[in-house]
Amino acid sequence: MDVILLGAPGAGKGTQAQVLEEHIGLVHVASGDLFRAALRRGTELGMLAKSYMDRGELVPDEVVIRMIIERISQNDCASGVIFDGFPRTVAQAEALDAMLGRHGTQIDRVIRLEVNSQKLIDRVAKRFAEEGRKDDNPESFKIRLQAYTDQTAPLIPYYEKQGKLVGVDGMADVDAVAKSIATALDNL
DSSP, rough: OOOEEEOTTTSSSSHHHHHHHHOOOOOOHHHHHHHHHHHHHTTTHHHHHHHHTTTTTTOOHHHHHHHHHHHHHHHHTTTTTTEEEEOOHHHHHHHHHHHHHTOOOOOEEEEEOOOHHHHHHHHHHHHHHHHHGGOOOOHHHHHHHIIIIIIIHHHHHHHHHHHHHHEETSSSSHHHHHHHHHHHHTTO
């Protein structure tokens, strides 16, 4: 089973992917984690991705797709993947569909974590004030949120047309969100 968690930055995709990974056994593939790992290793792709992320911009499709292909080609992903933060654009979704199709598989379900943008901004501002995380400063977050609206939100109708999209209340507590996701996956 291959699943995409779709939602604005800060919607809880990573948290829910970890819950799914523990309970279902799928591999959590997070584009952000791939970028950070590439940065730690000092790869060319990692440094290129960092230059975009530091400005609060989306990393270009060709860079992201190369990282994703490399990761999901590994043996541990053979039983299925939970995509977190990918795809971010329709072009990435089309590339993913084509790549999976070549391997005789497809995305089974897209879970949209529906959230309130202003509450997300407030949450990030609080986290920034408390933790001082550079990647979560409120101004960069607003840029990321706008990039989501402009570039990623078009995935909603893309997956609706395929009949794969299910929306869940991403503002509920972690357990309630996880239960809603489990229900959506059980109905495959």
